[in-house]
Amino acid sequence: QVQLVESGGGLVQAWGSLRLSCAASGRTFSRVGMGWFRQAPGKEREFVAAISWSGGYTYYSDSVKGRFTISRDNAKNTVYLQMINLKPEDTAVYYCAASGRRNWLARLFTSYDYWGQGTQVTVSS
Numbered sequence: 162q163v164q165l166v167e168s169g170g171g172l173v174q175a176w177g178s179l180r181l182s183c184a185a186s187g188r189t190f191s192r193v194g195m196g197w198f199r200q201a202p203g204k205e206r207e208f209v210a211a212i213s214w215s216g217g218y219t220y221y222s223d224s225v226k227g228r229f230t231i232s233r234d235n236a237k238n239t240v241y242l243q244m245i246n247l248k249p250e251d252t253a254v255y256y257c258a259a260s261g262r263r264n265w266l267a268r269l270f271t272s273y274d275y276w277g278q279g280t281q282v283t284v285s286s
Contacts, residue, residue, distance in 0.1 A: 170280030183257030
């Protein structure tokens with residue numbers, strides 16, 4: 162089992178920045194792939210970014226590439242999502258997810274076994 166707790170969400174103006182954190186506990190954190198997804202009202206949950214267990218591989222959706230950076234600190238059991246140049250369309254609940262699967266597909270939400278409760282990010286224009 163992996164427990165995930167997100168933090169760092171809030172209200173920010175367009176072009177501002179936020180850093181989300183996801184603290185993990187339970188199963189060996191360093192052996193799980195981690196991802197961030199988001200869900201806006203009335204929309205499906207969408208992939209944002211993911212990072213391999215070693216941190217050597219990162220993945221981004223086209224909509225956030227160049228603005229968001231995912232990173233992890235296995236010593237602190239924490240994954241981060243640094244977001245800059247935020248846009249109103251980034252407004253959503255952001256979820257952290259973890260996968261211990263060998264056949265982990267970073268961009269596919271069904272490839273994750275554990276989810277956090279979500280943190281709200283609101284970007285005003």
